[in-house]
Amino acid sequence: MELFTAVRNCGLPFLFFVVFQSPSLAAITTELAPSTPSPSRLGNVISWRANSNDINAGSLLYRFSAGPANGNLRVVKDFSSSNQFDWTTIDSEGLYVIQVDVLNQATGEIATASSPYDMLPIAGQDPVVSATENPLVFIYSAPPCTNGGKMQVNFSRADGFCPLQTTKALPCRSGSTMNFYLAGMQANSAYLVEHVVTQPTSPTTAGPLMQFTTGDVPTAITSLSAAKQQVLQSSFSAATDWILLQGPINFPPFATDLSGNIIWYYPQALSFLTRPDVDGRFFGIRNTGPDASGSLLRIFDLAGNTVQETNAAAINARLAALGKRQIGVFHHEARRLPDGNIATLGTVEQILTDVQGPGPVDVIGDMIIILDPNFQVVWTWDSFDYLDVTRKAVLGETCKNSGACMSHFLAPDGNDWTHANAVQQTPEGNLLISLRHQDWVVKLDYENGNGDGHVLWRLGNEGDFTIQSDDPNAWFSHQHDANFLGDNVTLALFDNGNTRRASDPNANSRGQVLVVDEENRTVDLLLNQDLAVYSVAVGSAQRLPNGDYHFDAGFVGLSAISFEVTRTGNIRRAIQAGFPEYRTFRMPDLYSGLD
Template sequence: MPRCLCGRLSLQTHRGDSGKEGRMCKNMSLLFLSGLCTLLAGCGAELSVPQLKGTVASTSNPLVAQYTVAAGCKGQAMVEFGPDTTYGRSTSWFPLAGAYKRTAILVAGMRAGTTYHMRAQAQCSADTLTTDDTTFTTGALPSAPAFPALKVTRPDPPQHNSEGPGIELIDTIGPTANLMQLYFTDRDANPIWFYNVDPGFYPFTVKQLPNGHFILSLTNPQQSSGSILREVDLAGGTVRDLSIDGLKQKAQTAGFDFEPAGFHHDLLPLDNGHLILLVNCFKDFTNLPGYTGTITLQGDAVIDLDQNWNPVWAWNSFDSLDVNRHLAPFLTNNVLDWTHSNALVYSPSDGNILISMRHQSWILKLDYNNGAGTGNVLWRLGYQGDFALTQAGVPTDDPSLWFSFQHFPTVIEQSGSNTTLGVWDNGDYRVLTNSGALCTIQVSTNCFSRATIFKVDESSMVADLSWEYLPGNLSVWGGSLVQLENGNVEFDLNAPFVAPAPDVASEVQEVTQTSTPELIWKMDIPVPMFAYRAYRVPSLYPGVTWQY
């Protein structure tokens, strides 16, 4: 498109022009050029600053819009949205190709049946561009599978400023396909995103990828090959799949000495595009202590997939741990559930991996070293592990202070050789005394579950139980724990509950991290869907935090 000519126009006169006629001609020329420049000034202003264009449309997910933006310049764009023109929420920034090529931005995080205001903002060099405000009305929630009737409780009066920012991820497992299993809500329990899991499958975990997509580990316990790794976008569209049979073929090609038997419990996306997977593996043993004949041990393996989902590194529990250590008799159909790992955590300070083993009541650190590690077990945290235990800095030999059958360790902070680690302590088969007395679930009355924070010093090999909270319920499986941005702790615990809450399957609680924790916020999830994991995340977009 042509540039404005005003800055280049000049008045040409003949040497012979003189007198009244010449001056009149000159003045008329000036008036003409002045008007032309005024007319073109608008054109020039429009063309000198690249324009931003935007349109909004619905997607296959009634809670997700697609905002298409185009600009004449290269840069980046994001979408602001909210119930009014103050907006309040935004997406991540997405690249703009320039030349008015279109960039589609999926806008998610909205309630059903609600009108939202939206506008796009772009940054191109020194220019900041904004589209006009537009509106979008979300659709209704699906009638099937239906959403459970969630209930939120707050102190009276509510103290929103006391709550940690973000939204709730709810990942449930239950006996019916008639209820929604995987969804996000705002802190008032309104669904703002969901993924309809394939019939018969459980969403064992969902994690956000650096590109804003979600990665899911889906399991169908009724199918021998019912294990799928799936990447989806915010509209719920499948980007790519990997079946367990596909992984077996890749592992064989890579020369692994074990066969992966199913994705389960957790996966770990890394910033470099790799995925760390947790898979089952099996091995037969004869005459193990306490057992006669041949039994099959179910162990775990960790597999590192590159950006193309090809395996490039692996660790196998059978190569590193004592197969004679069994903390509980989980023998079914001659298969002993030996390790039952349930979580993977990346250690940013050294590039290694933590793995939580429920049936060993241990958290191990593996020498991963960002893919160049040996796979050696660097340490074992827990009862009969490698660390001395203190409580608030005071040495103790009380074994009941260790976590037992734990879930969802999280790295809260790292500094040098020190790591602050949050752990949801379920308490199954807890060792209560040094004589070996156990809490046996459904038999003992002295079992308990806890939210815990340990400070682990790898230099002195001391683990300090720095904070704990006993909510008064026994949560025998599942659960999660995170420290929020404001320092509060949020955790998820599952039934059984004491009366008067027989219809509640799971509770998600936010409490203060104080010596006498205060309840700040609570969500009840009704039976029959149990929250395998439920925890707060900053938003539906990487690098973005929604305050409320």
């Protein structure tokens, strides 16, 4: 008898099909083995392997979790066919628990093994600066400080050439050392560093001033076409957001200063660097292989360590349990929501007959998936359930004629119907989704996770709003990265302009800022900047602290150009990368994330 069952291990739920068999057949045995015996120092990467056997037929999947022995475990690597993973932490010294759950896909049986592991401090009575495998990233470790206070670390180039940087302030712990990643530094340069402790009732104190030197950026990074940076237009005005985080398509992401010098990199290729997370972490998507198991959603830290990772196949098991359509791959978006959950996009497919063409046609849409911090599905939205499937892609894109489809599996070609590329939770708690091939930005009923997903409005040509402009082609088309600002009225996006370009071969891409009056269903253009280049795909938009706007024209020929545009429409800065880039972001440091 086959029943749908929920099994919970150490607070981590997993939904799957269980086949009830006699107890004598329940015979998965598993053990965990670390590459380095316990103990090890904070920051050292430990490779873990699960050695498992099952007398029953069926392929095995492995999920790894980790956490302090006196706390909760968190999924680090979701169910996959890989029986090993790398793990480290700099949070605090002490005893940790590593756990593996082993699932037999054929029988539904699951076995769990765990192992304690002791992490030792780096610092003793004095602070210590230690290297990581990334020559531009270091660990600063300081002795404990008194509870109730906060510690942060300041560092800058010894010659004063670059801005002073400050890590996030961490609450003091009297029983544990304080550890920070230092990142955002030029290669082969001497840096000065010290920590500062603030207490509510005591004077601020500082640690000793220390010096260290960064190393070379590997040739694998400097030889990237995208790493060939050219400043097309510079500005004498100082910029607090002096870092440009760049995500070249299908290559390792990196960050530069505004002169194009590399100050940080991630060593692995990503299909999409989607956004910075908080606390020096980042979201990325990597799609490889012939099926959903090769589509990875990953959160990683400044040192390049994977903090958490899931894959589309693991999410599909949970979607199936909820009676939802399966996804093909993750794509274009992964970001943290205000409540700590994660929003991402997945492709969905359906064969429709005589709807978007004669006979059966593979139609490719999108699903928004909201995941909790342990990758459980808590909310979904499926384009097939809420949009008019008879409204084809505006320019008739198919996978073969556009070359821009995500992986699809039901037919050799398919109609690239929606091609979503951004999701945002709006300030009042609903969701905004950018649908490139519909030329629409659509607002959905989310209500902080309690909404039913119905369409609240459609912004764009043939949508629900009137745009008040003398420009006959004022509406955006094939747009990217639409986001409301904090006032929930001002909307910034990158207007690729493909639909305008289809009728006017001289049309360029634009940076747009719109003022949206939801009550009266009208839109005014606050900024409609012709960028004098045409980006056929990708792009991003961001308001900067000085009131200017940042736009990434991500696919200009075989290059990308990041612009800073003033509120009055003057281009203040322009930096060109030698390869297309999905998104770029201006940041004051690598710790803060984005507003």
